[in-house]
Amino acid sequence: FYILTNGTVFSTETYINFTAVTEEFGPLEFIWQFADRPPERTTRRSIIKRFNLPNMYSVVVKTSNKFHSFTSDVHTIFVQRKVVPNRLVASPSVLINSNVSFYCRINSGTNVSYFWDFGDGTKRLGKYNDTHVYRREGEYTVNVSIFNNVSSAFLTKQIFVVKEPCQPPPVKNMGPLKLQVCFM
Known part of the structure; x- marks a missing residue:
């Protein structure tokens, strides 16, 4: 029985x-x-x-x-509880040969596992946060698969690996000095 x-x-x-x-x-x-x-x-x-x-x-x-x-x-x-992803947090521009921190946020999910693909051939199981060192300059797509026995999801983030920090160019405000709103 x-x-x-x-x-x-x-x-x-x-x-x-x-x-x-x-x-x-x-x-x-x-x-x-x-x-x-x-x-x-x-x-x-x-x-x-x-x-x-x-x-x-x-x-x-x-x-x-x-x-x-x-x-x-x-x-x-x-x-x-099913996995509901939120976002993958990382700096958009990082230095070559330095530790890059990644943080995967989810809205819900229990007994969750994470599989990281750092875009340079490195793939591994990990936790909700992970670090990685890039050995070459370039643009990389980082994917993290989030899964449990009842669901799966993934998040993606583009990052740029550079030799030295770069500053954004100065931006000149091209808008009007005053903004006037009229209600009729």
Whole structure:
């Protein structure tokens, strides 16, 4: 006697169908016990639930008829929040042979992993922040893949690697000295 679902890892936005698989036939009663909720009594073999908080959940169902009572094995599921990327932060212009810091911001996501591609052939798993040293001048596209078991996303940033710091040219204000707004 066991519980069947269509996976073991789910998103917080997913409705999960739990089915009690038993060889018993005839009229049965099922009492579903979800770790975070009070027991739920039904005569159906299946029940649908959604978990709003990411966590590990244990589920047990007890079934009975007029003569016997059985308890299922514990069925464990994992619930994760989907990755929602925000932005990749780094200086747009950096010096050759110096440490460049990158910071990946996300709005949400649990149990998240990061795969960095620094655009110069260097690729590796890392954390939400990483550093890299560029050995050649040029323009590079940095990509970070952000993923967990229920979703994935990526962020991109262009950076320029230069030999020496450069200053932007002076900008002359070409607009009017005064701005007048008339309301009619």
